[in-house]
Amino acid sequence: MTRLERLKFLNLELPPSPKPQGWYVPVVRTGNLVFVSGQLPLKKGKVAVTGKIGENLSPEQGREAAVHCLLNILAALEGNGVPLESVKRVVKLTGFVQSAPDFHGQPQVLNAASELLTEIFGEAGRHARAAVGVNALPLNAAVEIEGVFEVQEESPQKNAKKNP
Amino acid sequence: MTRLERLKFLNLELPPSPKPQGWYVPVVRTGNLVFVSGQLPLKKGKVAVTGKIGENLSPEQGREAAVHCLLNILAALEGNGVPLESVKRVVKLTGFVQSAPDFHGQPQVLNAASELLTEIFGEAGRHARAAVGVNALPLNAAVEIEGVFEVQEESPQKNAKKNP
Amino acid sequence: MTRLERLKFLNLELPPSPKPQGWYVPVVRTGNLVFVSGQLPLKKGKVAVTGKIGENLSPEQGREAAVHCLLNILAALEGNGVPLESVKRVVKLTGFVQSAPDFHGQPQVLNAASELLTEIFGEAGRHARAAVGVNALPLNAAVEIEGVFEVQEESPQKNAKKNP
Numbered sequence: 301m302t303r304l305e306r307l308k309f310l311n312l313e314l315p316p317s318p319k320p321q322g323w324y325v326p327v328v329r330t331g332n333l334v335f336v337s338g339q340l341p342l343k344k345g346k347v348a349v350t351g352k353i354g355e356n357l358s359p360e361q362g363r364e365a366a367v368h369c370l371l372n373i374l375a376a377l378e379g380n381g382v383p384l385e386s387v388k389r390v391v392k393l394t395g396f397v398q399s400a401p402d403f404h405g406q407p408q409v410l411n412a413a414s415e416l417l418t419e420i421f422g423e424a425g426r427h428a429r430a431a432v433g434v435n436a437l438p439l440n441a442a443v444e445i446e447g448v449f450e451v452q453e454e455s456p457q458k459n460a461k462k463n464p
Numbered sequence: 465m466t467r468l469e470r471l472k473f474l475n476l477e478l479p480p481s482p483k484p485q486g487w488y489v490p491v492v493r494t495g496n497l498v499f500v501s502g503q504l505p506l507k508k509g510k511v512a513v514t515g516k517i518g519e520n521l522s523p524e525q526g527r528e529a530a531v532h533c534l535l536n537i538l539a540a541l542e543g544n545g546v547p548l549e550s551v552k553r554v555v556k557l558t559g560f561v562q563s564a565p566d567f568h569g570q571p572q573v574l575n576a577a578s579e580l581l582t583e584i585f586g587e588a589g590r591h592a593r594a595a596v597g598v599n600a601l602p603l604n605a606a607v608e609i610e611g612v613f614e615v616q617e618e619s620p621q622k623n624a625k626k627n628p
Numbered sequence: 629m630t631r632l633e634r635l636k637f638l639n640l641e642l643p644p645s646p647k648p649q650g651w652y653v654p655v656v657r658t659g660n661l662v663f664v665s666g667q668l669p670l671k672k673g674k675v676a677v678t679g680k681i682g683e684n685l686s687p688e689q690g691r692e693a694a695v696h697c698l699l700n701i702l703a704a705l706e707g708n709g710v711p712l713e714s715v716k717r718v719v720k721l722t723g724f725v726q727s728a729p730d731f732h733g734q735p736q737v738l739n740a741a742s743e744l745l746t747e748i749f750g751e752a753g754r755h756a757r758a759a760v761g762v763n764a765l766p767l768n769a770a771v772e773i774e775g776v777f778e779v780q781e782e783s784p785q786k787n788a789k790k791n792p
Contacts, residue, residue, distance in 0.1 A: 320590070321575075323590065324557070324591050324592065325592060328553065328555050328590075328592040330496070330555050330614040333659075335556045335592040337593050337594060338595060354764075389658060390656075392656065392663045394594070394774075396594075397764075399763065401763045403764055404765065404766055405766070411649075417651065418650075418651045426648070426651065428665040429666065430722070430774045431766055432772060433764030434599075435563065435598065435729075435762075436518075436561075436570070436597030437570070438570045438596075444594065446592075446594045448663070484754070485742075487742035487746045487754065488754060488756065489754045490756070491756060492756040495660060499776070501757050560758075598761055599729045599761060599763040600725075600730070600732060600734070600760075601732065602735050602759055605732075608758065610756075610758045
């Protein structure tokens with residue numbers, strides 16, 4: 301099964317790829333590393349889960365948000381010249397959880413994204429991670445996740461073209 | 465126009481380059497990547513914009529702070545062996561906005577830095593980005609921004625010298 | 629003196645290496661870069677310093693937490709195929725300090741980790757850094773620190789084996 305097929309098998313669908321915002325872009329490749337911009341839990345163009353975990357949201361709702369963030373990361377890769385099949389290793393996720401000041405279960409929230417990565421990528425999906433709480437996120441999103449990926453070598457010429 | 469000339473054309477001036485702090489340094493190069501330490505909105509040696517967006521500061525004041533952070537990032541590069549002309553690609557910005565718990569416009573605040581990057585670097589300035597809110601920043605700064613840059617190849621010998 | 633000997637000389641001991649958590653791992657190597665997961669101030673399997681700086685904890689207690697985070701980072705390297713002697717350069721630390729909303733001394737807290745790095749690694753320990761405050765961290769930890777390190781070249785074959 302390809303990684304996209306595994307997503308379908310898990311009954312998950314990639315959202316539309318995040319669009320460049322004029323000044324910044326969803327994905328930048330440098331050498332064999334790909335940096336993906338912080339993704340919100342967007343679903344059909346709207347933030348699917350808003351609020352703070354430990355205030356008006358449960359950890360379970362936070363986990364749902366984390367999965368949406370991850371799907372947007374994968375969509376950002378697929379839609380910007382980095383097919384999931386070209387990913388050699390998931391290097392790092394950093395997850396920011398919009399939290400009440402006394403909520404300390406950020407790892408459990410982000411585990412939902414980490415588990416899914418491993419289901420899709422297998423061994424190559426086992427990543428380094430940081431999980432922190434913050435008091436405010438864009439658009440009142442419950443979670444924001446950014447990622448670093450390692451991809452296959454490409455020829456120096458193609459690389460030069462991508463970095464004008 | 466060089467990038468420094470474009471800065472002047474925009475009527476902007478680089479502040480003095482941030483100094484090494486004994487234990488940490490403003491800029492570290494590894495291979496073709498340059499990591500720049502988180503920069504505060506320093507102007508003439510003082511934090512130019514203090515406070516929280518959505519509490520005692522407006523988003524517009526946050527944008528002003530973001531521009532100062534970016535100028536300090538550029539000064540850190542120029543003053544530490546990474547001339548702006550040697551930058552091949554702006555890879556990533558991470559922006560931390562000192563926010564009231566109900567302020568959710570972090571992207572608009574950071575857009576001021578992202579826009580300026582594109583004005584100075586053109587296509588090479590289009591970067592990946594994460595924008596988050598936090599409840600507290602050093603010296604009560606309104607914004608802190610860190611960056612990752614890709615620079616031109618250098619010979620292995622020069623590289624070895626830099627990494628003792 | 630090796631770096632491990634210097635640790636002993638400073639009367640410091642590495643804690644047990646953080647274990648892989650099933651879905652994520654303490655350390656990922658990609659090329660010559662090593663990303664270390666965000667580490668809490670664990671000591672004998674428990675968080676040694678809990679609470680918020682500026683609320684129920686002093687900056688000095690925050691510094692103690694930062695040292696424990698750093699020791700866990702070093703233990704993560706040593707225990708996962710990256711001996712301290714193989715580190716060519718400490719590239720970057722990002723430190724998240726669980727802070728009261730009016731505490732702004734995050735750099736002083738993290739300096740304890742930065743100082744120690746320089747004592748152990750000398751010139752190679754001088755790193756880029758970002759220091760931010762957050763309202764909530766996992767397990768109510770006072771500090772969380774993640775790191776990026778540059779290590780010696782390895783042969784392409786060994787590299788291939790590590791990135792399945």
